[in-house]
Amino acid sequence: MTQRSLTVPGEVRVIPLVGLPELEAGDDLGVHLAAACDRAGGLEEGDVVVVAQKAVSKVEGRIVALEEIEPSARSIELAGDEGDARQMEVILRETAEVVRSRPPLVISETPHGFVCASAGVDASNAKGPGTVILLPLDPDASAARLRGRLAELTGISPGVVVSDSFGRAWRQGTTDVALGVAGIVALRDLRGTTDSRGYELRSTMIAVADEIAGAAELVMGKANGVPAAIVRGVDASGDGRAADIVMPRERDLFR
Template sequence: MSSRDVSPPGVVSAIPLEGLPELEESDDLALLLHAAAARAGGLRDADVVVVAQKAVSKVEGRVVRLADVEPSARAIELAGPDGDPRQVETILRESVDVVRSRPPLVIAETRHGFVCASAGVDASNTPAEDTVVLLPLDPDASARRLRERLVALAAVDVGVIVSDSFGRAWRQGTTDVALGVAGITPLLDLRGTADARGRELETTQIAVADEIAAAAELVLGKARSVPAAIVRGVDVRGDGSAAELVMPRERDLFR
């Protein structure tokens, strides 16, 4: 999709979807999101529904009991004296490469190609004590399934983003990014267009899916059980996948 295919934003709003229950495996997440959206005034064409990864992972059964994990020697080494080797073992099982480590911190590349802390394995807001939540096996497929159900339930053309909080090299703090997308264009390609001075842009691509995920995070509540939001006012409808946002290894200058 070119820049001419994306409607310019006017007022952009982020609307929290409140009132969702504690999620369990096999819950109908799309139906729960549709009901929450109805309470918030309903969905509209071009809305983007941003759903926290952990909500998706819980309903997809991506939860591990640490009591069932036998740590390897490598996990014990990487955990150091302050980490839980069972959790580190889970991280290693979710990784294709350990990029950096400083026990007990592990920066890893996941099977999806994401480079992030702990391969996305998270011990916060878990369904039970001594459990961790993993990333969805295929976040783009998760987003597509949610979108198909929401379109059928609401009879509107919406996009879906599955988001998660990532740290960033050289910057303090985390921000939400898109792990999976459906019904939207994740990258706005400005190459070949002109800037305000008429100079041709040669490399500029805007990660609009990440920007929308970050906007939604402003109203999500990790401590308030608000795992989803509607972002309204930016029409980025199209086809694409979050895989487009992953830096190809041959262009990665920072590892």
């Protein structure tokens, strides 16, 4: 869902949430996040809690042991000499369409509509050697459940963003983006508004949820052991979904 507004931002704070344990399937992530928020001084109205996708996937049991995977001829081909055909098989099972490939690299469209490396299948920060972590089945639903649980435990209904690191077709390096969203605007539509000089904006839409995810990553990071953060000071309340940010196929100039 989009929102039309043009406001001048004030101070934005990003607060790391530390002390979360190693998570297991079935764990109550909301309880751990609520405790971490309490250690950080508590939640405030308007806060957005950003949590790494891997934390969500772990508690949802989205983990695969590669020893249980039998690679297909296609996965062996795409893995090439440098890749693991078993992991490639998992990638293909999580793929709606292979967009580009250069063994062992595969750019996939997932069933969610995300276009990303390896369909989001990743061995980093997994459950040890020989395991990989998959994306949540429904990241927006995951964010909504966490928001409800945090409201139940803390009395505050924060926005929630489930984030992950994505590359981009037109720039080097990765940045965190929103895979799941609850309680905030995901995409702010400024079309029809005017800038400070009176110029009418005709195509400007701001990926607010992605900006929040990227800000949180500055204190989280892939190697810091900090899987969540509070982003405070962003006026972004609403009922958006991360699905709002997915590029419609007919507007995708890279395919």
